[in-house]
Amino acid sequence: MNTNLNRTWKVMSWNVRGINSRLKWDSIRDKVIDSACDVICFQETKKENMDLAFIKNVCPASFDLFEFLPSVGASGGLLVAWKSSVFKGDLVFTNNYAISIKF
Numbered sequence: 001m002n003t004n005l006n007r008t009w010k011v012m013s014w015n016v017r018g019i020n021s022r023l024k025w026d027s028i029r030d031k032v033i034d035s036a037c038d039v040i041c042f043q044e045t046k047k048e049n050m051d052l053a054f055i056k057n058v059c060p061a062s063f064d065l066f067e068f069l070p071s072v073g074a075s076g077g078l079l080v081a082w083k084s085s086v087f088k089g090d091l092v093f094t095n096n097y098a099i100s101i102k103f
Helices: 022-035 052-058
Strands: 011-015 039-043 065-069 078-082 090-094 099-102
Touching: 011 022, 022 052, 065 090, 065 099, 078 099
Parallel strands: 011 039
Antiparallel strands: 039 078, 065 078, 090 099
């Protein structure tokens, strides 16, 4: 029996227009906290590299799993992060333009 069928998850999707600036990190994290979301999807991160240490700058500590696509130059970049305490996510598909996660 799958008990997840009765659960509602909150997903935040946001064109952040770049997250390299430390000046944005607190505001982004505050909005993620305020939303009480379980999954975040950030577009236009404009970030070439991403690791869990960086994720902690823009998300609460409960967001501990993620997948990302790097930016190309000064454009693009995707980040999908979620809480492993809520559910498991597996990468299903990725290309230069999209990430697909099965939850």
